[in-house]
Amino acid sequence: MDAEAVRQRANDLPTEPGVYQFLDGDRVLYVGKAVDLRSRVRSYTDHRGGDADTNRPNDDVLNGPRSKRIRQMVSRAEEIDVAVTETESQALLLEANLIKRHRPRYNVRLKDDKSYPLVELTAHTFPQIRVSRDPNSGSTVFGPFTDRGQVETVVKSLREVYGVRGCSDHKYDSRDRPCLDHDIGLCSAPCTNEIDHKQYISDIEAVERFFRGETGLLTDPLRRQMDTAAQDERFERAANLRDMLSAVESFQATSASAVSTAASERQRTDVIGVSLAGNAPTVAVLRAERGQLVGREQHTLDAPETITDPAAVLGAFLPQYYASTELPEVILCPEHPAGDDIASWLDGVGVELRVPGAGREATLVDLAIKNASRPERERNESVAVASALGLDSATRIEGFDVSHTQGTNVVGSNVVFVDGTPEKRDYRRRKLPEQNDDYDNMHKLVSWRVTRAIEGRDDRPEPDLLLIDGGRGQLDATRDALRSADWQVPAIALAKAEERVVTADRTYNWSGDDPKLHLLQRVRDEAHRFAVQYHETLRDDVSTPLDEVAGVGPETRTRLLRRFGSIDTIREASMTELQTVDGVGEMTAIRLDEQI
Template structure:
């Protein structure tokens, strides 16, 4: 649509408040609000930026909706943006990428972490740290015995499962606990998730103190770490939120911007205490090479706040007060909030300013931190890539075969969740990889692995290793996405294609870190096994542990030491002519 077409369309529009849409072939490109539709639409005949000019050029029609008030236009704009996700608008992404905790609507409710909660479930969250949620849910299950099994495993049982033996469930399935008592435990879990930290922290503290008195210091240290996580779960606000009058609910917002994307962190305080926190990503309008302008960068924090406030609260209850890092600068948004009785403050000092600083820290933690995980999930077309497990095998010509299983959460190594396994000595990388994956899958299926299922499995290798891993998963029946990363060409191998990503792609760097760490961990374990194994070298006079380690490191196996010449043996530090002759005669 050219400038003349825009002016002609504007002439026919009313001078009333409303919403306008630039559309092409039935697709909405841009949604805007206006106090005066005719004047606002006419302004697009002379676009303010290259981005807007491209949008106007692509449009073939302008659709409007008249509203009674400016506030109605504001809310209608927000709803249309969320419905159509227009390419050229700043858009608030859905919360579903963040973990939530749900208690299902069953006779004996189940507790689980999810990103897609059931409509009938009681849901808490979303939360910012999946790892923290996992620790807390496990602590809740150990303390109150709430089940985590699927309906299929729950129904028709005649004896309790392994969770009961491990103290993770009180087995309502076989009525080891009556349903009335079980409901009381579920209520206690709900009270904790609603913000009553002490209902879980107090029994953990007592158990920690008992373990310390019994000199079970390893158990006490584990409980101490868990207690710290539990106490930090509902936010860091030990201080009361400064509020005025009858303000019961206060939301605190922080904004961080990187390039064309922004993150808004929201802290919720009720009755003076922090009870919830979450983060939301706003996507920049569509851009193309050569476009030097960007709606987020050019509008800065005020533009992000104005977009977030309307889109987020259009479908939610407004708080009594909003604490912002700076003014949003939108008169229509200000009028709407004032009409709704919301107090908007930009604190400069005191407790409220500290809360805004905390929200800013939460926002900055998200910018760039989740990007590589989200980009990887998008590139592989999977739901999430926040939790990745990487696998590799190591051996010396089939001897001392071992496998590694490392874990990365939100792009960072989670060393507490590393695992390793001795394998049957076999000079076959494919067979070793299949054995390793079968071991991991069976532990998951049988509930013997205390870690949550990963979002993605990464195999160190190419097509052969990937096929071996897929065969293992299929044999056991564990459905988890799996890919391989071939080191020679840094190709990502999936079940149906091979991908070559740019060398500077953040999501490729993430896979490389996981692959390299799984390789390092496997080699390290292999060397430990190889060096610690008892061999006939132990019986050779003059050969101590260090010399034996150097011999095996130099030759790889006792068989190779046996076949080495005296001259080769003497090349190892600590082996002289006499010792070399002793080794040859004894072996």
């Protein structure tokens, strides 16, 4: 659309509050909210790109001098759609819902990012304890914590004192005798009824009370064990317990202030922290209920231009986040969000917005800000990769890998890392034509990604770098796919054999302890994991002759296929070779030999 087309469309719009959308066919390019729809849309025809509503939280990055991106957005739009609302607050919420649903390219967009560890007690009959960044629904969660190593030491100490299981569901369900964790005193083995349910739940409740501040539930038993070990002259054991005790005491000292800062008379308080470090603003939400921290989340805002004002970040974040999340009684922020309509909306629904200047609440806001900060180390790794390869940036790296079994069930993975951190919402996977040609498989996978990007069917930002799991052959296939579509994105390869970085014109042999190599290895390994996971899912869904063999269940079938690669190879295996697979005894091996 040109300026005249926008002006004509604006003339037909009402002067009431509502939401407008710039559309390119069925694709939403931009969503905005207005007090006066006609005036707001008309403002896109002036020289400033629209400033009729300077308090709009999601237009802060678009107001002021008209940007190239705004001109591009308006020129690409074919239509402007509007929805009238009764109040400005209704428009605010509708705008937030539409942004979350359509993820328009030119809006500030919210993306989940769980990068700090939590301690999770699962909702199983016999709960499992684990350190997690993505807890399951229904779990009891404690945290967030900034030192993963310290948290893991504390969890191990809790398991040693209370015997809480740490194994996965698969391992728990498949046990017919206690495992090694029970033998070394880390688990009370509820899987084989070594402890009754009532006693186990009592131990779980003790763990919960420890995380809620009853330090002595762990420090006292550790101190008694340490003293006993010293008296028995088991000095190495005593030293290990001393280190555990030190870690636990340090853990409680750093977390206690955060636990006690939310006003206990409030049923729920959400604490918001903002970080502008890196290439995208990050927001952390700490949740407190009845004076206890019960959860945390971290999110990034995908903004079309740089945001330098925390108030603008808060103005964009709050309506989108609470459009699909239950509102608390109190929200604590580091400063007031941009837009008077935010405060009016929250006040209208009975939520108190506070910006504490000092005291316990200010301490909690400071903690949220720390949680919002991405690790500087990971950003530095991205900068180092870009510098070594002569790139402008390596902030956003996409990894690719292909997995198959001798040309069957061929799948490809496409993972994304931003500032050295997995961006799992942007992961994609693809089933490919069945063929035993690694180079052409990679060509097809990258061509699929390129085609979707060029045709506008992939709403993810353009990457700074493509990383291919493989060597020169896979890289050449990738570069051919990029060249054919004229997609100007640099690509490199990293093979597992020698861990050398292969580019178009040279090969780098970086040191094994080089941080920038570690980043590329994480991307490569995650692409491999994601591809293999999808491949195994497809393979395991296919019926095979193994299904008819008594004693061969899904897990044993998977292990056999993973070990031998195909049914034909299993047929050729000797009895001795078959029995090297976990779960295959002599009788099962005989059945396999007779029936396959």
